[in-house]
Amino acid sequence: MRMNDSNSLDSLGAVAIIGMAGRFPGARNIDEFWRNLSQGVESIAFFTEEELRANGVGPEIFNLPNYVRARGALDGVDLFDAALFGVSPRDARVMDPQHRLFLECALEAVENAGYDTETYEGSVGVFAGTGFSSYLSNLYSNPDLAASVGMYQIILGNDKDHLTTRVAYKLNLRGPCVTVQTSCSTSLVAVHLA
Numbered sequence: 001m002r003m004n005d006s007n008s009l010d011s012l013g014a015v016a017i018i019g020m021a022g023r024f025p026g027a028r029n030i031d032e033f034w035r036n037l038s039q040g041v042e043s044i045a046f047f048t049e050e051e052l053r054a055n056g057v058g059p060e061i062f063n064l065p066n067y068v069r070a071r072g073a074l075d076g077v078d079l080f081d082a083a084l085f086g087v088s089p090r091d092a093r094v095m096d097p098q099h100r101l102f103l104e105c106a107l108e109a110v111e112n113a114g115y116d117t118e119t120y121e122g123s124v125g126v127f128a129g130t131g132f133s134s135y136l137s138n139l140y141s142n143p144d145l146a147a148s149v150g151m152y153q154i155i156l157g158n159d160k161d162h163l164t165t166r167v168a169y170k171l172n173l174r175g176p177c178v179t180v181q182t183s184c185s186t187s188l189v190a191v192h193l194a
Contacts, residue, residue, distance in 0.1 A: 017191070018113045018114075019109040019110060019111070019112040019113025019114070019115070020109055020112055021104075021105040021106070021107075021108035021109040021112055022105060023074050023076075023101055023104075023105060024036075024043065024072075024074070025043040025044060025045065025072030025073055025074060026041060026042075026043030026075075027043065028075065028076065029108070043072065044070050044071065044072055045070060045071060045072070045073040046069060046070045047069045047070065047071075048069075049062060052069065074101070077097050077100070077101065080092055080095075080097075080100040080101075080104065081104075084107075085103055085107075085170050086170065087170075090148075090149060091149075091153060091157060093145075093149075094139055094145070094149050094153060094154050094157045094158070095157035095158070096130075096133050096135045096136070096157060096158045097133075097135060098130045098131070098133055098135075098163075099130070099157065099158070099162070099163060099166065102128065102130065102163060102167065103166065103167055103170060106126060106167045106171060107171060110124070110171060117171050117172045117173055118172055122175075123173075123174050123175030123176075124171075124173045124174065124175045125168075125173060125175030125176040125177060125178070125194065126164045126167050126168055126173055126175075126176075126177045126178075127164070127176070127177075127178045127180060127190040127191070127193050127194040128163055128164055128167075128178075128179065128180065128186075128187075128190050129160070129163070129179055129180040129181050129182070129186035129187070129189075129190060130160045130163050130179075130186075131186075133158065135158060136154070136158045139154055139158070160179065160181065161179050162179075163179050164177035164178060164179045165177050165179070178190070178193060180193060
């Protein structure tokens with residue numbers, strides 16, 4: 001598309017999304033996700049009574065007529081490479097899995113774009129948000145772990161407000177890092193703000 005000077009992409013403040021990454025139920029990356037969509041692959045996991053019991057769901061719950069024995073489950077959430085990101089095993093253990101996955105995906109997106117943030121002289125920013133997580137309540141239910149790590153480290157590893165600043169720090173991003181929280185529209189608002 002050809003534009004005159006007054007309507008050039010630079011004058012409009014255009015943003016190009018040049019790298020992508022993601023994890024989805026039944027898909028470890030964007031390519032697998034697209035393949036699943038285009039082939040009509042069902043990616044929702046359905047659970048047996050034994051699997052529900054093993055995950056702490058009792059028959060008084062899963063026998064309710066409106067209880068749905070299915071959800072989108074991600075594979076490999078336990079495979080975080082803490083050393084790659086300079087995170088101690090202890091700190092990785094108390095970090096919200098959403099934060100771990102986002103850090104991995106942010107690195108994959110930068111690599112997908114063909115950039116090396118250690119040598120790139122321009123600014124690279126990150127705009128994102130995360131949903132509510134019950135991981136923090138799981139940590140508090142283990143008082144020995146909470147005492148050994150400390151409240152401050154638990155907050156740093158789980159607070160939604162630390163999502164983008166951690167990524168900017170760990171990946172040496174020198175552009176804006178903005179954590180966005182707008183409920184269901186977070187990802188769209190994050191792209192708009194970028």
